[in-house]
Amino acid sequence: MGRFNLTRPAAPVPVDDAEPPRPSEAAPSRHQPQVEPSAQRVSENKMLDVKMKIHARLIEELDLSKLEKLADGELRRQVMSLVADFARDERLVLNTNELEELGASVHDEMVGLGPIEPLLKDDTVNDILINGPFQVYVERRGELEPTPVRFRDNDHLLRIVNRIVAGVGRRIDESQPMVDARLPDGSRVNAAIAPVAIDGACVSIRKFSKKPYTLEKLVDVGAMPQCVADFLHGAIKARVSTVISGGTGSGKTTMLNALSAAISHGERLITIEDAAELQMQQPHVVRMETRPPNIEGKGEIRQRELVKNALRMRPDRVILGEVRGEEAFDMLQAMNTGHEGSMATIHANTPRDAITRLEQMVAMSGMRLTPESMRGQIASAIGMIVQVMRLSDGKRKVMSVTEITGMEGQVVQMQEIFAFHRSHTTADGAVHGEFRATGLRPKCLDEMMRRGIAYDVAHFDPSRALA
Structure with a gap:
């Protein structure tokens, strides 16, 4: 594969106008078949596979040594351009909103904390509680509630955990499977991995309030x-x-x-x-x-x-x-x-x-x-x-x-x-x-x-x- 021209604008992605509404957008009907949890998991995993493939292609085609010098807006634009080309090459049928969501999630995977990045930006969330790769809860107004956020597998979650702890000069591995750390904004993080965490890595994030309570x-x-x-x-x-x-x-x-x-x-x-x-x-x-x-x-x-x-x-x-x-x-x-x-x-x-x-x-x-x-x-x-x-x-x-x-x-x-x-x-x-x-x-x-x-x-x- 030749080097990808990151400076040209993203070409439009074909959109199927006849695409039926997604289950979440369709009007409820008693005749509409219910999506089985297993089928939903397969769909989620396919989308995560797409993100991982795009991420790998980004690493291959971007000049990583220049990433730190790019402004966030320029990096986001280049990521969106590559995502659009990938979607076209793979014949993915995506509308404009879906393409933007995919681009944003891939950008978060590169420079942020992947699937939980939107939760970190949500001011209504006080705590983020990750119980293995397939179960993420948040606390809003003192009440716990599940979220649709998922990681591809435990290795994907471990990559995010290592990115967090490395940022403050700490480590987490089998010899030291628990760690306290913090995010760049000051949010407090506690993580535990195998062998002490049996069902996958567990992460608790107490979010940092941008406006401290008086x-x-x-x-x-x-x-x-x-x-x-x-x-x-x-x-x-x-x-x-x-x-x-x-x-x-x-x-x-x-x-x-x-x-x-x-x-x-x-x-x-x-x-x-x-x-x-x-x-x-x-x-x-x-x-x-x-x-x-x-x-x-x-x-x-x-x-x-x-x-x-x-x-x-x-x-x-x-x-x-x-x-x-x-x-x-x-x-x-x-x-x-x-x-x-x-x-x-x-x-x-x-x-x-x-x-x-x-x-x-x-x-x-x-x-x-x-x-x-x-x-x-x-x-x-x-x-x-x-x-x-x-x-x-x-x-x-x-x-x-x-x-x-x-x-x-x-x-x-x-x-x-x-x-x-x-x-x-x-x-x-x-x-x-x-x-x-x-x-x-x-x-x-x-x-x-x-x-x-x-x-x-x-x-x-x-x-x-x-x-």
Whole structure:
């Protein structure tokens, strides 16, 4: 085959005007035969075969060394030109829309993430969950739903996984079959392959929000009332060290990003994460990320080393994307040694569970502390725990704002300031309830007042509705 002239415009592809409407476009009829799932799978595989053949031809005919120099629009035009020629040579009967869709999918296969590229561009999708090559789910508005997206086979899916992890200098293979990574836009990725994933590679993508949620936006969507948002904003501004607690997918990172807007732009922040995804709005931010061991099992950099190093970098606040192990001790040390106002997230179902988990993590550090000393460190370091939850209807709520007030004997004392009380669930699954103040006055209110942060104490009245 001679070299393909990539500069000439795409010739029109013959379109059969008498082509009957596709099943998805035809009017429903009880006499219309139903497409069997197996037949649909064959049709999908044929189209994937076409894409793979075009992809191979692109690699053969394009000058790959020049791809990086081409603008995306020029590359897309050249891909469309080759796809049109391929369709004509193979006598594929495609209308204009189908040809454009085929060209776009081949372009995504070359420079993007193949079949899931449209899902990454869909702003209504929060999570993409790939369970092997033939099953892809997404989460929209807190609800999981299947998609028609398919990969040709597990090898096709593995190529996409390797493209993701290679982009951040990580690897995934039989010796290291699980990996945390991120996409160029900051979306968080977890992947697992054989031998730990039995039915094909499994990939979970938590999409990066192009417009991070603010406290105002969280109020608008009903995550909390305005008076609670105002209190949290004031507490963060007054440098109250805060832990955001919740389960998987409950909105911990979203809440941390929103609360961080209260931090002064004159402060130096250092963020520490397994896979960088925090969206700080301040100009002076140092972002640090852990590193897994190399193929020889060396070179690993854990969160604990990063926290220790961060304390030598003159931070005003240290922000941990998630505290999950021995670094908890170093985080508490940072909060107790002049870095008040630091923040972290933790997996726990209640504020009391969060304290218990922190105790367990501190014990993992190898420090020989008595339980009383350990709890004393926690009580003096952390000022507030914000508990978030994803409810059964998919909505995310602030369930509790709890202040740590100190120690009494060997018990960490806590007082709840605000709480969401669920009242009932309607037939359509929607959860209803109301926010209430407990009537307790928080200790941090005095510090807020000393710093000139105004707050209406009437919101602490339990008899008053929180709107």
